[in-house]
Amino acid sequence: MKIKFSLTSKVSYPLVFVCVSSVSTQLMAAQTAPQLSAEERACMSLRFDDFSKLESGEAATNVIESSFVKGYQMNATESEWAYKHSRLMGAPIPRSQTQLPDHCLVKGYVSPTIRFELRLPARALWNQKYLLNACMGFCGDVSPYPPMAGIVRHYATMSHDGGHTAYGFDGKWARNNQQLKIDFAYRANHVVAVAAKAIMEKFYHTQPQYSFITGCSKGGHAGVMAAKRYPNDFDGVIARGPTVNYTDVNLVNCMDNARAVLNDRDEPILSSQEIPMIASAVMSACDHKDGLVDGVISDPRLCDFDPQTLACEAGQVSNCLSTQQVEAVKALYAPSKNAQGEVIYGGLPYGSEPEWVGWVTPLLTQLQPFAYYAATEYLKYLAYPEALDIDYDWRDFSYQNEKENLQEISKLIDADDPDLRQFKNSGGKMIVLHGWSDAAIPAYATIDWYENVESFMHTHHQEVRDFARLFLLPGVIHCGIDGPGNSTYDAISALEAWVIGGVAPDSLLTQKENALGEVIKEQPAYPYPMQAVYNGKGDPTKATSFYAGFLK
Numbered sequence: 240m241k242i243k244f245s246l247t248s249k250v251s252y253p254l255v256f257v258c259v260s261s262v263s264t265q266l267m268a269a270q271t272a273p274q275l276s277a278e279e280r281a282c283m284s285l286r287f288d289d290f291s292k293l294e295s296g297e298a299a300t301n302v303i304e305s306s307f308v309k310g311y312q313m314n315a316t317e318s319e320w321a322y323k324h325s326r327l328m329g330a331p332i333p334r335s336q337t338q339l340p341d342h343c344l345v346k347g348y349v350s351p352t353i354r355f356e357l358r359l360p361a362r363a364l365w366n367q368k369y370l371l372n373a374c375m376g377f378c379g380d381v382s383p384y385p386p387m388a389g390i391v392r393h394y395a396t397m398s399h400d401g402g403h404t405a406y407g408f409d410g411k412w413a414r415n416n417q418q419l420k421i422d423f424a425y426r427a428n429h430v431v432a433v434a435a436k437a438i439m440e441k442f443y444h445t446q447p448q449y450s451f452i453t454g455c456s457k458g459g460h461a462g463v464m465a466a467k468r469y470p471n472d473f474d475g476v477i478a479r480g481p482t483v484n485y486t487d488v489n490l491v492n493c494m495d496n497a498r499a500v501l502n503d504r505d506e507p508i509l510s511s512q513e514i515p516m517i518a519s520a521v522m523s524a525c526d527h528k529d530g531l532v533d534g535v536i537s538d539p540r541l542c543d544f545d546p547q548t549l550a551c552e553a554g555q556v557s558n559c560l561s562t563q564q565v566e567a568v569k570a571l572y573a574p575s576k577n578a579q580g581e582v583i584y585g586g587l588p589y590g591s592e593p594e595w596v597g598w599v600t601p602l603l604t605q606l607q608p609f610a611y612y613a614a615t616e617y618l619k620y621l622a623y624p625e626a627l628d629i630d631y632d633w634r635d636f637s638y639q640n641e642k643e644n645l646q647e648i649s650k651l652i653d654a655d656d657p658d659l660r661q662f663k664n665s666g667g668k669m670i671v672l673h674g675w676s677d678a679a680i681p682a683y684a685t686i687d688w689y690e691n692v693e694s695f696m697h698t699h700h701q702e703v704r705d706f707a708r709l710f711l712l713p714g715v716i717h718c719g720i721d722g723p724g725n726s727t728y729d730a731i732s733a734l735e736a737w738v739i740g741g742v743a744p745d746s747l748l749t750q751k752e753n754a755l756g757e758v759i760k761e762q763p764a765y766p767y768p769m770q771a772v773y774n775g776k777g778d779p780t781k782a783t784s785f786y787a788g789f790l791k
């Protein structure tokens with residue numbers, strides 16, 4: 240048993256006595272309760288084990304709660320979120336799943352403040368694998384749903400809060416706090432994996448045979464970052480909608496979108512009411528360009544919609560866009576360019592309009608668009624070593640002028656270094672997925688990054704497709720399953736076939752489900768730059784009606 244209190248502690252003796260007494264009572268209960276199996280006792284005693292020496296103390300960890308969970312039935316909220324998260328993780332579970340397998344639930348933290356939850360399937364069920372679900376957005380809470388989903392498929396599954404408490408795109412936790420920025424940027428995913436492996440060794444008496452990291456958005460960034468900084472932590476990475484170039488995501492993409500849709504008084508130029516009209520006009524103009532009128536724009540690059548066509552005629556006041564709104568919509572689709580006219584960040588893709596509600600138009604009248612919060616909170620609290628003055632006007636910010644001042648945060652948090660040779664040489668494999676209807680992180684950014692990696696690796700006589708493949712998913716939105724595209728796919732099985740079996744994913748079956756979880760259509764996805772092309776005659780809801788080719 241570890242010593243919880245030092246002799247030099249300023250805590251008064253009676254309190255020390257009470258605490259030690261309480262710990263002893265719990266331990267005795269665990270040891271003497273006759274109904275507990277050895278496995279249950281091993282789970283309970285994890286909280287008394289000493290994990291303070293991990294990485295010579297650098298990854299000092301404390302388990303604060305461990306209990307064996309038997310016959311757990313998820314309630315409606317839990318099963319709904321576990322179902323959704325299993326799809327974001329690329330490890331789908333059935334819609335009807337409500338029962339969790341017996342498991343050891345471990346909660347704790349890694350120094351200084353990275354809280355985690357680790358669910359360990361019962362020893363007889365465990366598949367010998369570890370799955371880390373990296374947190375998304377600005378992180379800030381420990382979600383139980385990814386681990387619930389992961390253990391259904393018998394992975395020892397973990398989630399964590401990125402090292403701080405936050406809500407949504409809230410950056411105040413980072414104010415003048417370099418350690419929390421580092422933890423959020425890259426360290427948290429490494430040290431929780433170190434902790435998880437040590438805890439697994441205690442519980443299972445062996446380390447996992449394979450380790451994987453998965454996540455969406457910032458959680459996708461996490462896998463790419465881990466491949467670069469800690470190439471031996473994970474055998475495989477699933478990265479969906481990754482925010483690879485994180486500073487550009489916030490200060491170019493989100494910043495420009497916020498500027499496009501808010502006037503000088505930060506009032507919305509566009510409202511959620513205009514979105515269905517824009518979405519429907521884009522769909523009418525471009526749905527057929529992929530050879531199939533199905534409510535999905537398979538390749539927005541083939542679309543040439545002009546927002547001017549929605550401009551109000553003289554005297555028209557409804558079902559049309561004002562001049563100011565037309566300009567806003569044009570700006571949203573347009574890429575962000577520097578003074579030399581080079582593209583820094585791709586614009587929002589055609590077909591992403593349904594997800595503009597929330598991201599570029601306020602979800603509620605009391606709120607600003609998410610893009611506004613991501614841009615301004617990042618700018619105020621993360622971008623510079625010292626937080627900006629509270630009265631700073633975000634509109635004064637110039638990415639071009641500030642490039643040099645942003646180098647420090649970029650070095651910390653951007654995951655766009657194309658040199659992934661160490662990850663490749665260690666046998667690592669990566670499946671990257673990006674929805675074409677993503678209105679938060681345009682897929683163009685991920686394509687640019689992937690092509691940079693391809694070019695770098697090629698220059699060094701290696702091929703990116705040998706260890707990392709990108710799948711662009713038509714109609715799929717950002718970290719959600721509600722878009723028109725097929726958002727269910729078993730990426731983890733494909734990844735394992737690659738890592739363990741040496742079989743690279745030449746295609747990935749994607750499915751769309753109805754509210755009951757029944758599959759209503761299927762389509763293959765092919766590694767970039769290949770695309771699924773409709774054969775012009777088969778049932779468009781069947782995967783066999785598509786072949787690998789190029790849309791023109």
Ligand SMILES: [Ca+2]
Binds near residue numbers: 528529530531534
């Ligand atoms: Ca279509």
